[in-house]
Amino acid sequence: MKPLRVAMLGCGVVGTEVAARIVDRSEALAERIGAPLELSAVVVRDLAKARPGIDESLLTTDAETAIADADIVIELMGGIEPAKTLITAALDQGSSVVTANKALLAAHYGELMSAADRASVRLEHEAAVAGAIPIIRPVGDSLAGDRIDRIMGIVNGTTNYILDQMDSEGWDFDRALSTAQELGYAEADPTADVGGHDAAAKAAILSSLAFHAPVSSDDVHVEGIEGISAEMVATAKDQGFVIKLLAVCERVAESPAGPGLSARVYPALLRRSHPLASVRGAFNAVFIEAEAAGELMFYGQGAGGAPTASAVLGDVVSVARRRVLGGRGQYERPFHEDSRILPISAITTRYHITLDVVDRPGVLAAVSEVFADEGASIELMRQTVGEVDEDEMQHAKLVLATHSNTEAALARTVERLGDLDVVRAVSSVIRVEGQ
């Protein structure tokens, strides 16, 4: 059979692995596809750069010609442009595209999927969420007869490594971050990871896929882990919890803003017995609650050259097989549900609040009154007596676990607690998930 020509846009760590595997595993891939794959072009910005293992004659800076000449296009450049224009050109000419570009998909999922649909080709993107973990196909195909109600994911390896080291080794945030940087888990500018923005892009893609409605990065409420202290981690540990940066995607049937979808990223407490709690180091995992299937979890490496290349090649085999076997290759209509994104204030969650309070009678009453006033309710309250400070004032630590309340009520409650005379400081506020 005639070889299928594959053009690769971009050739960094993942691209180098993908190119090597197309050559090394050519026989096995041909068996699975029913036709051989041929790497026809590798588009790079800098032709002068050494690229060990890549046939030099394939290197080019001319993306348009490479695409025009290919049956399948692999996009590994990252970023919005020129990736968007090039992918659209490939789809329009009838080539299927495989991409690992989460920023692009998080911003333009609907538009790109519609372009693929119009051209009756596929735009596959398994590598864009949680690296090697097969998640797109299980959510899109295996659970196609079910209703996904909630997805909760650890989808950023850098922050999971940092939080895991703080939990297991007792390190503070700075030490965990600098070690992550030394090990290559975190970049010199760690903002995208640590601030939750990378996780937010993945939350947008997962929401779009699971809820059949367009959700973009801008719709995702984002809080990072910069504020997580060693003390918060230690306190969580004492209480049987672990702190994880979670991407939560949810169908909400009832809220003050009505029914809708919620996509949010924040650090939250998880009970140690929760399946996500044992996800260690730089690993990723996605926990799904579906109406009929119940609880499911998918676990694996979320980044790295070889794992990401595995996901890219799975997609390449899939689109190649489809090309060999025929078929329109059309998706289900991607978006056939409403996408009413709820504001974070309308979401119901639970808080653990730690207060530094003056140790004198009436503190509990004052605190309780604020809760009652805001219609928020307390599940558990624990007070421990602390030191005497320079003003000879006796301090106490008051830990409060709330029942489920709206974010709006909890946020107002916290603000008012901070204003109380008896409260010297709101030491920490963190949400609880997974119960």
Next chain:
Amino acid sequence: MKPLRVAMLGCGVVGTEVAARIVDRSEALAERIGAPLELSAVVVRDLAKARPGIDESLLTTDAETAIADADIVIELMGGIEPAKTLITAALDQGSSVVTANKALLAAHYGELMSAADRASVRLEHEAAVAGAIPIIRPVGDSLAGDRIDRIMGIVNGTTNYILDQMDSEGWDFDRALSTAQELGYAEADPTADVGGHDAAAKAAILSSLAFHAPVSSDDVHVEGIEGISAEMVATAKDQGFVIKLLAVCERVAESPAGPGLSARVYPALLRRSHPLASVRGAFNAVFIEAEAAGELMFYGQGAGGAPTASAVLGDVVSVARRRVLGGRGQYERPFHEDSRILPISAITTRYHITLDVVDRPGVLAAVSEVFADEGASIELMRQTVGEVDEDEMQHAKLVLATHSNTEAALARTVERLGDLDVVRAVSSVIRVEGQ
């Protein structure tokens, strides 16, 4: 669009859920498929039996007519015949089939897949392995560009519940089994579960799928959990292990019998830090090691009406969508690799051996000599002094952890240890996996 007619063969717990969901979720399913589904017949053995929620006019005992009249056939009868004949008839007439029948697939995987391939239709079977956990599609599609080296699964909920209760509650086997029976997790005759035969069928299907080579139940080495005592579980716990019934499917590059495949089911020790160790209760999980993707795990409910119905409906949507969109629906050639199944004796594993020995000088030397003689090596040896028996003989317990050795060498070593004068009994022998 014209509705797609769906005939269902068998209507037990899973069938009742599937039928209800086809009706309840008809709009969402039609959106995903691009055409409505219509339940056209429900084939049962006993028309007189009450079937709440099922439209009586659909019930029939005439499977042949129901199949002839359907676009898609769901087989939920179980057992080899008449399921095999009916599925083959459906495939031959050009209908795609969705089945949850693991016994049938484990016995005739190659033959049935070839029948589907000849007719250019699909035989989907996500529900046959690990219930609701999407595993067939990730292994067959998402990892299609990778090489799976090893699968290790907890694929039987009954035995996992029993072992988990023994571990967490300290119960003995009989109590755990009878509680499992009371809760409906185990059948009155628990042999298929407890003896490892159900897990072996799933190991055969997983091996066939992952290694592209026909592996049947008969090729799987099976040991059950009947011999696992409360003491073995407690000892494992003390040492940081948990005992799980594992289905292991492996590519073996080197063995005394040459390279080949191994599929085996037995109770084994797992370190508590292993992702499979925290799979509790009746949950299932499948752990995969792939060349590029590294370690992956899939976790969820392995049985039950609603979870299994979720997997069945995912497959129904998939074959229905394919019917709407066109395309040959052919598989990759299912078997394009060698299937040299290795005997268990050629497999390399590690043992923990507990001996009841006489407490006198020379015991360790005698034991060590047997190991040396058989070319097996000891990683760790620990002796604890026990009671004095009625013959005023001082007992001691000797725990040995071996290095990796062939099963043949380990089995011979254990046999010869039992023959030693200084050994009063071989108290337990259990394999270690997952390191």
